[in-house]
Amino acid sequence: GENVEQHPSTLSVQEGDSAVIKCTYSDSASNYFPWYKQELGKGPQLIIDIRSNVGEKKDQRIAVTLNKTAKHFSLHITETQPEDSAVYFCAASNRDNYGQNFVFGPGTRLSVLP
Amino acid sequence: DTGVSQNPRHKITKRGQNVTFRCDPISEHNRLYWYRQTLGQGPEFLTYFQNEAQLEKSRLLSDRFSAERPKGSFSTLEIQRTEQGDSAMYLCASSEDLGDYEQYFGPGTRLTVT
Numbered sequence: 001g002e003n004v005e006q007h008p009s010t011l012s013v014q015e016g017d018s019a020v021i022k023c024t025y026s027d028s029a030s031n032y033f034p035w036y037k038q039e040l041g042k043g044p045q046l047i048i049d050i051r052s053n054v055g056e057k058k059d060q061r062i063a064v065t066l067n068k069t070a071k072h073f074s075l076h077i078t079e080t081q082p083e084d085s086a087v088y089f090c091a092a093s094n095r096d097n098y099g100q101n102f103v104f105g106p107g108t109r110l111s112v113l114p
Numbered sequence: 115d116t117g118v119s120q121n122p123r124h125k126i127t128k129r130g131q132n133v134t135f136r137c138d139p140i141s142e143h144n145r146l147y148w149y150r151q152t153l154g155q156g157p158e159f160l161t162y163f164q165n166e167a168q169l170e171k172s173r174l175l176s177d178r179f180s181a182e183r184p185k186g187s188f189s190t191l192e193i194q195r196t197e198q199g200d201s202a203m204y205l206c207a208s209s210e211d212l213g214d215y216e217q218y219f220g221p222g223t224r225l226t227v228t
Binding site for chain 1: 118120147154155156157158159170205207213214215216217218219220221222
């Protein structure tokens with residue numbers, strides 16, 4: 001089955017700096033990769049996603065890149081703000097298998113220091 | 115629409131008791147998923163429904179766990195004879211039955227078994 005690894009487990013950056021979180025997956029059949037942000041006491045919130053036929057996707061300060069050959073995908077947050085502090089999870093799934101098999105990484109705790 | 119809702123938000127129970135959680139998905143979403151999340155980990159898939167049909171169950175879902183979605187709307191997750199190892203956050207998510215099957219999560223029910 002699919003296995004998703006995520007690094008680093010914790011990340012501290014100064015406000016205004018960039019943050020990068022990296023994930024790897026094992027199943028070459030995976031073709032949909034969402035990223036979730038989870039704040040304390042809340043459920044995960046979908047922030048951006050990417051399909052395997054796209055190499056990069058941007059949404060304001062957030063971008064995701066995908067390297068299918070290497071089975072890597074990364075989340076990039078620019079101009080970080082204190083409200084970006086949260087736990088971030090990557091996930092992988094196979095849309096052709098009706099998308100139910102989301103496999104999540106273990107998470108990265110991002111702290112943005114003012 | 116107010117998103118996915120879950121009740122109760124917190125539940126403390128004694129070992130051996132039964133507990134039941136409820137999830138109300140986004141109204142137009144046919145698919146409903148249950149996950150378990152332990153501290154410092156990503157969500158782990160438990161089971162999912164398409165309308166009222168339960169189509170997949172994880173091996174994590176022991177015979178003490180049962181989930182229902184009787185009319186294809188809200189769902190319940192029951193844990194019988196709770197054990198301390200059942201202490202976790204139980205998350206519900208829902209998605210449309212098309213596209214990337216983007217999953218939208220509720221706030222979760224935190225279960226503590228004493």
